Amino acid sequence: MEIIVPIRQVPDVALNIRVNEGKVVEDGVSFVISSWDETAIEGALQMTEELGGEVTLLGIGPERVSEALRKGLAMGAHKAIHVLYEEGQTDSFGYAKIMAKVMEGRNYDLILTGKQAQDTDAGLTASMLAEFLDLPQVTNIIRFSDLAVDGMTLYRKGDHGTEVIGIKLPAVVTVNDSLNEPRLASMRGIMMAKKKPMETLSPSDLGMGAEELGLQGSMTEVLKFEKPESRKEGERFEGDETETVPMAIQKLVSEAKLAV
Amino acid sequence: MDFSLSHEQKMLVETVQQFISKELEPLEEEVERSGMLDPDLAEEIKNKSLELGLFAMNVPETFGGTGLNTLDWILAEEQFGHTTDILVRRAFGNVYDILFQGTPEQIERWLLPSVRGERVFSVAFTEPEAGSDAAAIRTLARKKSNGWQINGKKHFISDGAFSDFFVITAVTDPEKKHRGISTFIIDKNSPGVTVGRDQPMMGLRGTSHVELFFDDVQVGPEHLLGEEGRGLKLALETLGRIRLAQVCARAVGKATRVQKLSIDYASQRSQFNQTLDQFQLIQQMLADSAMEINAARLTVLQTAWEADQGQDVKARISMAKVQASEMLGRVVDRGVQILGGLGYCKDLPMERYYRDSRIYRIYDGTSEIHRTVIAKNLSGGNSSLYQIPLNS
Numbered sequence: 189m190e191i192i193v194p195i196r197q198v199p200d201v202a203l204n205i206r207v208n209e210g211k212v213v214e215d216g217v218s219f220v221i222s223s224w225d226e227t228a229i230e231g232a233l234q235m236t237e238e239l240g241g242e243v244t245l246l247g248i249g250p251e252r253v254s255e256a257l258r259k260g261l262a263m264g265a266h267k268a269i270h271v272l273y274e275e276g277q278t279d280s281f282g283y284a285k286i287m288a289k290v291m292e293g294r295n296y297d298l299i300l301t302g303k304q305a306q307d308t309d310a311g312l313t314a315s316m317l318a319e320f321l322d323l324p325q326v327t328n329i330i331r332f333s334d335l336a337v338d339g340m341t342l343y344r345k346g347d348h349g350t351e352v353i354g355i356k357l358p359a360v361v362t363v364n365d366s367l368n369e370p371r372l373a374s375m376r377g378i379m380m381a382k383k384k385p386m387e388t389l390s391p392s393d394l395g396m397g398a399e400e401l402g403l404q405g406s407m408t409e410v411l412k413f414e415k416p417e418s419r420k421e422g423e424r425f426e427g428d429e430t431e432t433v434p435m436a437i438q439k440l441v442s443e444a445k446l447a448v
Numbered sequence: 449m450d451f452s453l454s455h456e457q458k459m460l461v462e463t464v465q466q467f468i469s470k471e472l473e474p475l476e477e478e479v480e481r482s483g484m485l486d487p488d489l490a491e492e493i494k495n496k497s498l499e500l501g502l503f504a505m506n507v508p509e510t511f512g513g514t515g516l517n518t519l520d521w522i523l524a525e526e527q528f529g530h531t532t533d534i535l536v537r538r539a540f541g542n543v544y545d546i547l548f549q550g551t552p553e554q555i556e557r558w559l560l561p562s563v564r565g566e567r568v569f570s571v572a573f574t575e576p577e578a579g580s581d582a583a584a585i586r587t588l589a590r591k592k593s594n595g596w597q598i599n600g601k602k603h604f605i606s607d608g609a610f611s612d613f614f615v616i617t618a619v620t621d622p623e624k625k626h627r628g629i630s631t632f633i634i635d636k637n638s639p640g641v642t643v644g645r646d647q648p649m650m651g652l653r654g655t656s657h658v659e660l661f662f663d664d665v666q667v668g669p670e671h672l673l674g675e676e677g678r679g680l681k682l683a684l685e686t687l688g689r690i691r692l693a694q695v696c697a698r699a700v701g702k703a704t705r706v707q708k709l710s711i712d713y714a715s716q717r718s719q720f721n722q723t724l725d726q727f728q729l730i731q732q733m734l735a736d737s738a739m740e741i742n743a744a745r746l747t748v749l750q751t752a753w754e755a756d757q758g759q760d761v762k763a764r765i766s767m768a769k770v771q772a773s774e775m776l777g778r779v780v781d782r783g784v785q786i787l788g789g790l791g792y793c794k795d796l797p798m799e800r801y802y803r804d805s806r807i808y809r810i811y812d813g814t815s816e817i818h819r820t821v822i823a824k825n826l827s828g829g830n831s832s833l834y835q836i837p838l839n840s
């Protein structure tokens with residue numbers, strides 16, 4: 189089974205993200221694989237461990253993206269494609285177009301990726317890619333079963349139950365982070381990663397001109413980023429609950445204008 | 449001069465960081481509360497670490513270890529400092545370099561099972577009358593026709609309760625003083641070996657520190673490690689790298705965790721209508737700690753790099769030991785001060801870090817002993833300890 193896993197490198201959300209003049213300050217920020225994409229890598233590895241075949245990672249962006257790809261290779265992916273591209277402003281549509289170009293002429297049974305990127309939370313790229321490639325798609329899966337090279341059963345969690353879907357391959361599938369617990373890169377994996385093949389392509393290698401890239405190739409534009417205002421410290425009511433509960437309710441009514 | 453980490457080094461640090469935060473940090477509070485690590489959990493974290501190749505990273509591949517060079521190993525060891533001693537011992541192993549000097553038979557019998565995580569050992573040099581003065585030991589090994597007979601007492605033996613065997617020092621020729629000391633490998637279950645009480649400590653909860661008694665312990669000649677009479681030299685030569693890792697690098701890691709908690713708290717805690725990090729007196733503490741952590745880290749990494757170049761780093765390790773351990777003392781003291789009452793209260797881990805940090809200036813050579821080593825090197829003309837190294 190040949191699986192392509194598009195991954196996105198995002199700022200580490202565990203760190204303090206700084207915003208200056210409407211832009212995220214990249215200086216001093218460490219970048220990681222978007223967590224849902226890491227889940228997709230793990231899912232793809234489990235599928236190939238069961239059925240054989242290879243996992244190919246696809247990353248788009250500047251030189252630093254190669255670090256995310258190496259990390260995925262250290263986890264166990266077999267090879268990687270890096271579209272080396274100082275992306276500037278590119279939206280989901282722009283990325284999906286580039287990915288579709290990369291897929292041209294390649295052999296794959298499944299495109300597996302995160303349900304959204306951790307930085308933008310847009311969740312659009314995979315659906316657009318499926319549309320461009322004219323492939324079936326299932327989003328946000330929490331489980332898979334009955335794995336075969338031509339199809340499988342997928343499980344989506346809804347508000348009132350689980351949706352069980354049969355899908356024929358090739359297809360585009362996106363994953364929820366409850367699908368699995370991604371493995372850590374082992375020492376052996378880390379040492380092996382630099383020996384694994386990484387294909388580097390430029391947009392021009394893909395036959396893409398300036399009009400298809402960046403802002404020109406996008407359908408939306410992010411005007412600016414704003415940092416959420418820090419929350420004011422709450423008020424603590426100390427004492428017996430028979431006293432503190434009425435005190436809290438009174439405050440909610442008098443100051444927060446809560447209707448009771 | 450390139451200070452950047454390679455892809456592989458970054459991934460190594462990330463893997464160790466993730467392993468610690470996912471597998472070890474959740475166990476810290478229970479270890480602290482109960483004073484022990486559940487043996488089943490100990491086995492579980494060891495197996496997970498073995499699977500990832502994180503166990504016995506300092507051991508060369510020829511002995512079945514991961515075979516990292518000193519610099520890479522030190523990068524991992526800095527991360528170990530973020531968690532507690534006993535969890536590091538059980539998860540990542542504690543294989544001392546001294547056993548690499550064994551005969552092929554000794555390596556097969558004692559080293560390899562330790563690298564595979566099947567057996568645990570500790571070094572037992574310290575005695576009630578011989579701490580910094582390691583040559584003052586009184587444990588005696590008498591040569592017999594069929595080996596050695598050992599009598600004596602050790603104390604403060606870290607991890608002694610859990611260990612299967614010990615590498616000990618004993619006097620084999622009282623006339624020759626420090627040249628009359630040898631090292632032996634002694635199995636815990638040998639007749640005459642008694643593990644005494646666990647000596648309670650200020651910090652390092654979960655790690656035992658025991659007394660050991662040897663009463664007419666009979667061992668064969670194969671238990672002598674290294675040459676007869678060269679034991680003290682062997683011990684001093686092989687403990688340096690371990691000291692750089694387990695004390696210096698871990699001190700930097702622990703200080704980093706303390707600083708992170710201090711910054712997080714100072715940025716959230718509000719008094720007089722502003723967060724603590726807006727007060728200049730707090731800012732000074734945080735800035736001083738950041739500068740000192742960085743300086744110590746650079747010293748530790750430079751020393752590791754020099755060790756990999758084959759340079760004699762004994763005096764440099766002494767410098768790193770004093771610098772890193774005393775830096776940790778200052779950083780954790782500020783940490784408690786910044787957190788105020790919560791720094792002193794057991795509800796947050798700062799109080800534990802404070803207790804766990806004090807030993808760094810004492811074990812593996814006190815600050816005073818290491819300053820003496822540095823000063824002797826300076827008197828002996830070792831100008832590389834303070835001049836720019838043009839000749840290296």
